[in-house]
Amino acid sequence: MKVRNFMRVKLVELDLRGKHSLRIAGRNSQGKSSTLKAYWAACGGRDFPDDRIVRDGEDEAFVELKIGDGDETKLIVTRTWKANGTDRLVVSSPDGARFPSPQSKLSALHSTICYDPRAFNEMPEEKKAQIVRQLAGLDFADLDVQRKELYDARTEINREVTRLSGLLASTPEVEAPDEEVGIAALIEEQGRRIKASSAREQAGRDLDRAVKSAEDAAQRVSVLREQLLAAEESHQRCLVTQANLLTAYQAMPEVDLAEVSAQIEAAGQVNAAVAKKRQRAGIASDLETARCQSAKLTAGIDGLDRARAEMIAGASFPVPGLGFDAAGFLTFNGIPYSQSGDGEQTRVSTAIGFALNPEIKNVLIRQASLLDDDNLAIVVEMAAQVGGFALLEMVGGAEDGDVVIEDGFVVGAETVEQAG
Numbered sequence: 357m358k359v360r361n362f363m364r365v366k367l368v369e370l371d372l373r374g375k376h377s378l379r380i381a382g383r384n385s386q387g388k389s390s391t392l393k394a395y396w397a398a399c400g401g402r403d404f405p406d407d408r409i410v411r412d413g414e415d416e417a418f419v420e421l422k423i424g425d426g427d428e429t430k431l432i433v434t435r436t437w438k439a440n441g442t443d444r445l446v447v448s449s450p451d452g453a454r455f456p457s458p459q460s461k462l463s464a465l466h467s468t469i470c471y472d473p474r475a476f477n478e479m480p481e482e483k484k485a486q487i488v489r490q491l492a493g494l495d496f497a498d499l500d501v502q503r504k505e506l507y508d509a510r511t512e513i514n515r516e517v518t519r520l521s522g523l524l525a526s527t528p529e530v531e532a533p534d535e536e537v538g539i540a541a542l543i544e545e546q547g548r549r550i551k552a553s554s555a556r557e558q559a560g561r562d563l564d565r566a567v568k569s570a571e572d573a574a575q576r577v578s579v580l581r582e583q584l585l586a587a588e589e590s591h592q593r594c595l596v597t598q599a600n601l602l603t604a605y606q607a608m609p610e611v612d613l614a615e616v617s618a619q620i621e622a623a624g625q626v627n628a629a630v631a632k633k634r635q636r637a638g639i640a641s642d643l644e645t646a647r648c649q650s651a652k653l654t655a656g657i658d659g660l661d662r663a664r665a666e667m668i669a670g671a672s673f674p675v676p677g678l679g680f681d682a683a684g685f686l687t688f689n690g691i692p693y694s695q696s697g698d699g700e701q702t703r704v705s706t707a708i709g710f711a712l713n714p715e716i717k718n719v720l721i722r723q724a725s726l727l728d729d730d731n732l733a734i735v736v737e738m739a740a741q742v743g744g745f746a747l748l749e750m751v752g753g754a755e756d757g758d759v760v761i762e763d764g765f766v767v768g769a770e771t772v773e774q775a776g
Contacts, residue, residue: 357421361414362397362437363390366764376740378747379724380761381754387761388749392720394419395747398435399462409437411764423716430716433462474721476705481685484693488678488686491711492671496664496684503660510653513646520643527636532629539623546616553611563601570594674711675704702731703738710742717744724748 357370364387372378380388397409398419410417421433429450437443447458455461476484489496573591661682668679677689686693688704696704710717719739724732732748739746754760760767 357395358419359391359394360418361411362394362409362417362419363387363411364764365390365394365761366411368394368761368764368766369769370759370766372745372747376743376745377736378745379750379755379758380748381750381752381758382761382767384751387764388751389722390764391761392722392747392749395421395720398433410439415439423718431461433458474705474723474727476708477701481692481694485680485684485686487708487712488673489680491708492668492673492678494667494671496667496680499660499664499667500684503657506653506656506660510650510657513650513653517643517646517650520639520646524636524639524643527632527639529636530629530633532626532633534630534633536627536630537623539620539627542616542619542623546613546620549611549613549616552608553613556605556608556611559601559605559608563598563605566594566598566601570598674707678704698728698731699734702727702734706735706738706746710738710744717742718747719744720747720749722749723751725750725752 357368357372359365359368361367364385366387368387368391370378370391380391382388398421416439417437419433419435422429422431423433424430432448432450434446434448435443445458445462446454447461448454476487479487570591573587573594576587664680673679675688679687679690681687681692688696688700693701693704706719709719717739719735721727721735724735727735735746735748738744750758
């Protein structure tokens with residue numbers, strides 16, 4: 357790898373052949389991050405999120421990468437950026453043959469060549485799950501659509517179950533017969549008795565008037581002697597009428613309205629209780645129907661979840677123990693991935709980084725000094741196991757074997773610029 361006039365780098369040359377890891381150390385603002393970014397920018401091109409590439413005061417920046425497997429070089433990437441914003445990319449094979457579409461060739465490698473396992477652990481849960489599904493060849497799209505439809509339908513049914521359960525609980529049980537009492541005949545009898553009662557009352561009023569007439573006639577007899585005969589005749593007629601009316605009145609039985617009124621009232625109470633009983637039975641029936649619908653939808657969801665589990669069980673993951681929960685988020689050994697230990701996350705994310713590109717297994721880890729010794733050892737160990745390479749950025753003091761960059765140069769590497 358050769359980098360010249362890229363951001364803070366003046367000149368850095370690294371021989372990565374035969375190595376599975378390399379630590380780039382040094383103080384801040386000396387060119388460490390720029391070295392890793394040069395690797396990224398050479399492969400990503402216009403996807404690189406920084407437009408200030410050429411070092412201040414220089415005309416162009418240059419990066420050359422020899423990408424391969426162990427000592428074997430598979431691709432040579434040469435990229436030059438001009439200060440005016442233009443750039444030129446050449447991708448060739450070791451024998452000098454150039455690829456006609458160099459960026460297309462690199463685009464297939466871009467995400468893996470510039471892959472940072474720490475960045476994977478900081479991704480949203482949805483993005484993590486998406487990457488692992490792609491690696492494992494899992495497509496849950498149809499299952500997710502079906503599951504959402506069933507889940508939404510069950511949610512609506514369960515709302516109805518909740519409503520009906522509350523309504524049933526608030527509706528008291530009623531002791532009543534199953535059928536209403538017929539009151540038409542009672543009402544007819546009531547009407548007949550009302551007419552009879554009215555007739556009797558009228559007869560009573562007629563009798564009262566006859567009595568009064570007899571009394572008036574008797575008074576007139578004593579006062580009007582001269583009209584005695586006429587008055588006596590009138591008196592006799594009144595007495596006869598009185599007797600007739602009395603006989604008719606006494607022949608009429610007394611009418612009991614209270615009994616039929618009480619029967620009508622009792623029938624109304626019974627019928628109201630029957631209506632409430634039917635209402636409660638209807639609610640209970642609706643509740644049972646809703647519960648059955650909910651159970652069927654739950655069975656459908658369970659079936660889809662089993663299908664998802666079977667797909668996951670048959671998939672090939674970069675690390676054993678990876679899976680997905682019901683929401684589709686990534687899990688490791690049955691628990692949410694975000695709750696896994698640092699060591700587990702480092703091992704999983706590094707394995708994913710190498711699995712994303714099985715031909716050129718490179719990972720770049722910025723701010724690798726934030727990883728503790730155990731996690732750094734995991735990354736280095738895994739790089740060696742898969743025959744890959746890990747480029748690590750370390751801030752602070754250097755250890756034996758580290759490449760130290762200071763003021764844009766590799767410390768200890770004699771260059772023409774330094775010698776001059």
